[in-house]
Amino acid sequence: MNLKLKKVYSVSKKGKPERPRLFLQHLICEAAGFEPKGEIHIKILEEKEEIILQNFPFDGENDIHTVHVSSRKSKLSQQERPLIDTAGERYSFLDINQKVEMNVFRKGKKGRVVIKTLEYKLFENNTIPTPKDQRIRFLSLCAGAGVGTSILESTNYFTPIQEIELEDDSTEVLLHNFPNSMVFNGDLRDCMDVAEVDMAFVTLPCNEFSVLGGLESGIMDDLVLATSKILQSSKAEVLFFENVPSFFRSNAWDSLKSLLQEEYPYWAQKDIEAWDFGSIAMRKRTYAVAFRSEERFLHFQFPTPPKGRRKKLKDFLDRGNVAHEWKSIEKFMASFNSRAAWKERSLELTFVDKNVERISCIPKRYTSQCASNSHVLSEDKKWFRFLSLNEIKRILDIPETFTFTDNIQKIRKVEMLGQSVDGRVIKAIANRIAYTFMKVKTVATENVKKIKTSYSINNGGQLELLLT
Missing domain, CATH: 3.90.120.10 (DNA Methylase, subunit A, domain 2)
Structure with missing residues (x-):
């Protein structure tokens, strides 16, 4: 079975006396292929603090109990959407309010959900090996509903491997559009398992830096360490950032860049107005691209605005x-x-x-x-x-x-x-990144000599040293 979705949530309570409650909402049940009124077989591994739910019987196992999938009608689609709500002493090894992770596996009509206590290590992440693909494998961090992911995929040079997103409804759209990718649904500070990819596309929250976003202070400062951990664990050769210009003048950006600089010594950054690239909608954003390889960095340049008749x-x-x-x-x-x-x-x-x-x-x-x-x-x-x-x-x-x-x-x-991106600019930059992969065919080994000098190309096109 393939891992389709990871979701982190806090165990709730039910009844008097209070008992741990497992509440698998629509997102989890639909990802696993659980259908309303269907029978679910549950196995409890108390010594491992794990619970396994699946829609097919366990082979020759004892101490298995079953529940049936409930449902709730959607006010919009009028469809019956599955959910599982079960509680009892059998789950007493789970502490109420502790965080657990739900891992959803799927193969055809067979689905399995493995629930286990979240184990978070501040300075470590687990890198999940992924099959080598003829296209550039990429991870989307703070993926939203997946607009940027779909734009990258549409170039036919990139294959989505993993998306990390906080909001449930955005995750539902991600699962709908990218059925062969893996989604982590939860706070990125709880994300421990990261897919090994070639590129990471990063669109961090801009609320703190955008007037339209509300200027909510401190959001990014809290996410810097987790972001750097995820990016380093991905082993990506290239990092591709998009955000409002003020984000790139913040202490949070300086801190993130400092944490990444040893593994990504080469940086290019540019302000681009989407209108200049043929859009009729104004959308000025800053784009930054970081590289492990000097050779790949030297083959990269930001695209220039196209010439031609403007659309109306x-x-x-x-x-x-x-x-x-x-x-x-x-x-x-x-x-x-x-x-x-x-x-x-x-x-x-x-x-x-x-x-x-x-x-x-x-x-x-x-x-x-x-x-x-x-x-x-x-x-x-x-x-x-x-x-x-x-x-x-x-x-x-x-x-x-x-x-x-x-x-x-x-x-x-x-x-x-x-709150997404402009496709014209993303595709133009993505094509330039794909060009660097084509020019540099050899993948860097783990034993690369440590770089002593780091540098970047600034917004004005000038070369500048990065001080450690």
């Missing part, structure tokens, strides 16, 4: 047979003019017609009625509407193969797209 908004809009909800501009302006805080705010990109070549950045909170968002203007200029999900996907150049499950609310779908 009309090139991305839905066809005329698609219905949309239109709102009154008169009502919007009445609300706008009533707010003193909005008096100085520009409306230049708030209402845009189909012939414009530039719109505002599409943020996570795009569904809010805000002057900072760009809305499609009607022909008579009396009405406006939000961009549809498909229009946003086309504007961000997200592959058509990337889809959502029926259980994700529309507002969450927009949020997942809004």
